[in-house]
Amino acid sequence: MNLIVAVDKNWAIGCNNRLLVSIPSDMKFFRETTMGKVVVMGRKTLESFPGGQPLKNRTNIVITSDSDYKVKDAIVVPSIEAAVGELKKYEEEDIFVIGGESIYRQMLPYCKTAYVTKIDHAYDADTFFPNLDEMEDWKLTGVTEEQTYFDLEYVFARYERIERSE
Ligand SMILES: NC(=O)c1ccc[n+]([C@@H]2O[C@H](COP(=O)([O-])OP(=O)(O)OC[C@H]3O[C@@H](n4cnc5c(N)ncnc54)[C@H](OP(=O)(O)O)[C@@H]3O)[C@@H](O)[C@H]2O)c1
Numbered sequence: 494m495n496l497i498v499a500v501d502k503n504w505a506i507g508c509n510n511r512l513l514v515s516i517p518s519d520m521k522f523f524r525e526t527t528m529g530k531v532v533v534m535g536r537k538t539l540e541s542f543p544g545g546q547p548l549k550n551r552t553n554i555v556i557t558s559d560s561d562y563k564v565k566d567a568i569v570v571p572s573i574e575a576a577v578g579e580l581k582k583y584e585e586e587d588i589f590v591i592g593g594e595s596i597y598r599q600m601l602p603y604c605k606t607a608y609v610t611k612i613d614h615a616y617d618a619d620t621f622f623p624n625l626d627e628m629e630d631w632k633l634t635g636v637t638e639e640q641t642y643f644d645l646e647y648v649f650a651r652y653e654r655i656e657r658s659e
Pocket of ligand 1: 505510538539557596
């Protein structure tokens with residue numbers, strides 16, 4: 494299972510239920526990476542999308558504790574365990590956890606690869622991703638050259654969970 498996230502220099506990811514910044518090539522990377530795949534998200538992240546609508550051309554799985562929650566063109570599940578059960582129907586490499594903070598934290602143990610856009614700026618924020626640079630079982634395995642969008646600098650990084658042999 495994969496996850497995909499954009500973080501600032503403090504691993505912040507959002508503020509007031511919105512992204513911190515929208516970088517066109519990062520949006521393109523997100524779209525191309527998840528297209529045709531399965532995306533897993535929390536109810537708040539779904540509601541942060543335009544019109545609160547699921548992402549097109551992807552299988553959308555939304556986690557909420559609200560048993561009456563209905564959304565067209567999405568599979569709604571009541572817990573992390575139910576999400577993990579539902580995800581057994583799909584190939585592991587086709588699954589992308591797409592946020593927000595609560596879902597990243599709870600789904601991180603199930604993920605093997607993290608696609609992290611690292612933006613070299615500190616924003617005001619209220620939601621964060623765990624700092625993978627400080628986690629022993631995650632390793633940076635690839636990073637692009639520095640990219641720029643106006644005065645913002647960012648890189649596309651890839652982290653992988655280290656397999657431990659007992
Ligand atoms: N930078 C990025 O790449 C990125 C990506 C995605 C999101 N974000 C940002 O992240 C922020 C949202 O993060 P968030 O943590 O506040 O919200 P979230 O994770 O998107 O959604 C939280 C909601 O998910 C449901 N949920 C979570 N754990 C659950 C569980 N174990 N069982 C049942 N339901 C569960 C609950 O819905 P109910 O309250 O309905 O029960 C909860 O309120 C926004 O600012 C968004 O823009 C950033």
